[in-house]
Amino acid sequence: MLDFDFGRKARPTESKESLPGRSWSQSTTNAIKTMLAEKAPSVALIGGASNTKRYLLCRRARSKGGGRTRLITGIALTKPVLRLDPGSRFQKPLPRQARQRAKAQLRCACRRPVARIESKHPHNSNEIDWTPHGDPQHLCSNVYDFAFCPEPCYDRLVDLTDPEDWGPSNRILKNYLLFSFSRAVFLTERDVDQTAPSNLPLVFDDDRCLFNTGLYTRRYETIYGLFEPNTKPDARQRWFLKGFFKESDPMLVSFEYLPCRVRFAEDPSELVFDYRLPIRSNIDHILGDEENLPRIPASLMGEGNSLLLRRAFEGAVVEAARRAAANYTLAVPQFYGGRIQLLLPLCLTGDKPELALTIQREDGFYAARTCLTLDMAYNNARLICRPETSWIKR
Structure with a gap:
């Protein structure tokens, strides 16, 4: 034998x-x-x-x-x-x-x-x-539970990418990686039986895992995250983030296939505002939500200003729809709850946007869901691409 x-x-x-x-x-x-x-x-x-x-x-x-x-x-x-x-x-x-x-x-x-x-x-x-080894049944969708990620790796990634404001302690960058990896896991598990490895955002090869971050260098080379098995005894995460590398780096030569970029929109038309569809707002819910109240300008708050706030909100929604119809790039896409939403600027007290209205396409109309601060809107929109629209650009 x-x-x-x-x-x-x-x-x-x-x-x-x-x-x-x-x-x-x-x-x-x-x-x-x-x-x-x-x-x-x-x-x-x-x-x-x-x-x-x-x-x-x-x-x-x-x-x-x-x-x-x-x-x-x-x-x-x-x-x-x-x-x-x-x-x-x-x-x-x-x-x-x-x-x-x-x-x-x-x-x-x-x-x-x-x-x-x-x-x-x-x-x-x-x-x-x-x-x-470890008897894993499913990939962990949370990258920070999937792998141990040393802090210096983020500084290395910031140096690799085109200069961008990632917020204090790279907060926006970490949030971006968190949700990008979660989407990559979903797409990999869904499509692994139906497509070639080069069409997956996660690739496993020789005890290593490669993740397409969707970020680019100054010369527009794709940046990948490389994971290796965590050899530390009793480690909570099964993988270890080796680092981030551009596609021409020798560390990636052994991979026959490089993973593709994460896709968020199944239908590209969802990324563009359709001016023909009306916006339906549940004003009572949006303005009555305790999470939204602190985001509203103080000048519109108070017991005697409820009617003023309502009229200001209704007018701001109408104006935002008209501005987006005149310039479709004003509507910035974000990914939330597994679907594409659009962000519109709301000017409640002047010409400068103070809030972002989230709208989601339904059957024949857009449903207004909630209001976000501009920082929250940028953080969410950065997941799909780097916003270049002036009203949300950092």
């Missing part, structure tokens, strides 16, 4: 024969042996019931001493991602693009390579238990 080395040595209390792979069934061993004989990564059906089939992606490598074959990449999952020939124990070599797509699908499904392979019932291949 073929002798496998899975990257760990036998403990003093166990014999070499007890290492994973030595006691597997002959059919399972033959399947893996055939896979390892291929020059390129391949996929195999290891076993399991019809609804709990196990798939393996592996790649061979020779140790320096020679003579032994080492499994350097092993990932298992229960979700079928490829059609296998009926009765076949392993998948025949796949075309290059199909191999890469399968690799991305499998990595996205389990996120990490297996650290060990244990057999509950050595003579029954259907009972093989594939145990990924």
Whole structure:
């Protein structure tokens, strides 16, 4: 039977024969042996019931001493991602693009390579238990829970990007990365079975993860965030932010595919204000919301000014709609609650905007949702792009 080395040595209390792979069934061993004989990564059906089939992606490598074959990449999952020939124990070599797509699908499904392979019932291949390191079931959508992010990495990113005001302690930048990564996770999990790795905003390759930040250098090179496994014992996050690198950096040479930019709008027309649609405002809700009251100019507050405030708000909404109809770039898009919204400037007491009105497109009209301060509006709008409109530009 073929002798496998899975990257760990036998403990003093166990014999070499007890290492994973030595006691597997002959059919399972033959399947893996055939896979390892291929020059390129391949996929195999290891076993399991019809609804709990196990798939393996592996790649061979020779140790320096020679003579032994080492499994350097092993990932298992229960979700079928490829059609296998009926009765076949392993998948025949796949075309290059199909191999890469399968690799991305499998990595996205389990996120990490297996650290060990244990057999509950050595003579029954259907009972093989594939145990990924840390047993991750889903990608964490919060980048700060997904990976440990050292503070100097943000300073490095600020130096890489085109000069921009990111606020005190890079607050806007951190918020941008938080929501961009969350959207990237959503798109990756949704599209991994349907598209090529180059069309995903997250790419996993050789125990590393690459994230397209959507930011650019002064010469408009895309900037990527590189994550590596967190080797710190008992670490809360499974990954570690190695740093941010432009696309021409040698650190990214080993990636065959670079991730695409995060998409927020499924329909590009949502990003442009349609002057033909009316704006419907729930004034009682907007002006009566306790969160909105502190944002309203003090000159319009007070018990005797409720009617004045209402008229000022109604007039400001009408004026904002007319200004946006004359210049569609005045409406700035933001992403909230999984949908695109538009921000319009509200001038309540003069010609200078004091608040931003959020409107969301519905069936045949725009619904006004709430009011934001200009700082809040910029922070939200920066997620999609750097606002260049004068009324919101920092």
